[in-house]
Amino acid sequence: MDAGDPGPGALGRGGLEFLQHTAGSLLSSYGWYILLAAVAVYVLFQKLSQRLAARWSGRPGAADAAMEPDMVVRRQEALAAARLRMQEELNAQAERYKERQRQLEEEKRRQKIAMWESMQEGKSYKGNLKLNQQEVESGASTSSAVPRSKPTKRPLREGGYNPLSGEGGGTCSWRPGRRGPSAGG
Template identity: 55%
Template sequence: MAGVKITDVHDGNVDRTPLSNQDLSSVIQTVGAFLSQYGWYLVVVTALVYLLIQYLNKRMSSQSYRSSPPQTPQDAEVVVRNQEAMEAARRRMQEELDAKAAIFREKQKQQEEEKRRQKIEIWESMQQGKSYKGNAKPTQTTEEASTSTTATKPKTDKRPLRGADYNPLTGQGGGTCSWRPGRRGPSSGG
């Protein structure tokens, strides 16, 4: 049964091509041609579908975790105890803060009172004709004042800091650094 020929008796045209046994070779060729033409598209689509499935699985598991069964009465008691403990801790912290604020306000009042008292003392000393800084330094007698002013005069040193031929504008007589002014006139560019 090598070749079976079928002819149509109703048709005047007779097809003389022999039918052959079709196996998987034609399917493989068709799939190969399809993959060679659209292969990269298939890889990208497959990767996107995989990532979408992973995302949806994570989302579904997180939603099922959120919708946990209702709490038992023991759990509710624990929650109430925790909330009461937190409220007690907040009250303690607020009381400590209020106490610190009261101490701070008292110190501020004392400082303001001290400043007011000093201003009054300065005013009274100025009314008496004394310097307002008279409280800081004890008053000296006139003899001690005259000797102390001559003794405390600083000695002035007339020695120049650099040599006599030092001129910072010319750069002569200086150390390792020297600056020279730029050339005047138009640039010689072309």
């Protein structure tokens, strides 16, 4: 070896110093980011290992495999029974709705017949129609014994100024003309 040629120990020492310098500058610049990334990787690893452990421990053994089909059959039977109950309830509601529609159609038909008869006699049918509707409402709603009164109509403004009617209000009726050039041209 030459005197000017450094030995393998000197090269190792220079490489070690370079590594320390590089690692030190990286840690001083990005130390917190590296620390947070390491903590996130650790937490992620722990969560995944817990899930894998739960998955492997949740697998049925030989005894559990025999019980599993029975439970599946019971769940399916319970689900089918619940669906059947809901379907029966839906059918009952549909029947009630159809019956109510039949009653309403029958009542409309009766009203039309009464209206036709009163028109044939030359009488006003609107009075008859109102009486028939009151009879139907009183027969249909026996639970509500108190009849509702009609709300009274009152004018929007009682007296005072109303710009749409042109009455009342101010004493001056003159308005200044438009400003600007005339429309001719």
